[in-house]
Amino acid sequence: MQEYIEKITMCVYKGKVKRTSVFPPDMKDQDGADEIAVDALKNNISPKALLDACMLGMDKIGKDFSEHKAFVTNLVVSAGAMNAVLRHLKPYMESGEVQRKGKFVIGTVAGDLHDIGKNLVAMIITGGGYEVIDLGADVSTQKFLDAIGKNPGCSVGLSALLTTTMQSMDKSVKLIKQSFPGIKVLIGGAPVSHNFCSQIGADFYSPNAYEAVDYLNKIIA
Numbered sequence: 001m002q003e004y005i006e007k008i009t010m011c012v013y014k015g016k017v018k019r020t021s022v023f024p025p026d027m028k029d030q031d032g033a034d035e036i037a038v039d040a041l042k043n044n045i046s047p048k049a050l051l052d053a054c055m056l057g058m059d060k061i062g063k064d065f066s067e068h069k070a071f072v073t074n075l076v077v078s079a080g081a082m083n084a085v086l087r088h089l090k091p092y093m094e095s096g097e098v099q100r101k102g103k104f105v106i107g108t109v110a111g112d113l114h115d116i117g118k119n120l121v122a123m124i125i126t127g128g129g130y131e132v133i134d135l136g137a138d139v140s141t142q143k144f145l146d147a148i149g150k151n152p153g154c155s156v157g158l159s160a161l162l163t164t165t166m167q168s169m170d171k172s173v174k175l176i177k178q179s180f181p182g183i184k185v186l187i188g189g190a191p192v193s194h195n196f197c198s199q200i201g202a203d204f205y206s207p208n209a210y211e212a213v214d215y216l217n218k219i220i221a
């Protein structure tokens with residue numbers, strides 16, 4: 001088990017997507033995140049353990065980047081490797097109840113292209129039994145408002161990964177609350193916190209998707 005975990009972490013950290021990927025040169029002809037994830041799942045390694053391994057790889061490359069030891073291109077290839085693993089985890093994450101408990105609109109806020117965390121939250125909330133309407137990344141306030149208008153009774157989730165786009169989140173939350181006072185707004189993303197959540201008038205903050213599912217279950221109960 002530990003061997004798979006370490007290999008996935010390394011592939012995500014170094015950005016080794018597939019065996020045939022030419023990058024990174026020092027991992028030429030080795031299996032990538034794609035093949036290792038398939039093999040690990042066949043050998044009953046849990047999707048959660050693989051996900052944690054990916055997060056560890058992402059944290060490591062993020063730390064290198066903030067210390068100027070890695071470039072944006074490294075972030076891009078690492079994201080590619082993590083996405084390769086997520087594609088295999090999708091069926092597990094989404095294997096929730098077939099009957100839907102409610103609707104959940106989600107998007108990454110304007111100016112922000114980070115969508116891996118948002119995609120993960122969308123998968124887990126789908127698995128939690130909700131119909132997810134995924135608006136993608138770099139979503140304008142108007143696009144959120146339109147989607148909420150078309151899906152009465154939904155809850156909404158906003159993701160932001162940059163300190164700069166926390167302002168977009170603030171703006172979107174305020175306008176959503178003004179236009180649809182009854183709607184529950186959930187927020188998340190690395191720079192977001194409980195404090196920021198109460199400051200901008202959102203209803204719920206969580207550092208991960210599982211707590212968001214618990215919250216949604218509570219509000220419909």
Ligand code: B12
Nearest residue numbers: 062066075112113114115116117157159162163188189190
């Ligand atoms: C991959 C990555 C990229 C990729 C994104 C690819 C993609 N398709 O998403 C690319 C290369 C595009 C990128 C670009 C940039 N990035 Co970047 N990136 C990262 C990195 C390494 C990982 C992010 C990630 O995917 N994490 C894994 C996911 C699963 O975690 P997550 O997003 O946090 O989501 C979890 C929780 O936060 C929560 N969650 C998230 N959203 C929501 C929503 C709700 C409702 C809920 C309940 C929960 C929730 O649940 C998720 C699952 O647990 C981070 C560093 C890091 N460790 O976070 C930097 C990081 C976020 N990037 C950073 C920067 C600076 C940039 C750039 C500005 C770089 C540049 N000079 O161009 C650009 C900005 C582009 C833009 N306009 O958005 C900085 C941000 C610094 C800051 N404080 O603002 C970071 C922190 C790196 C660093 N240490 O400096 N990046």
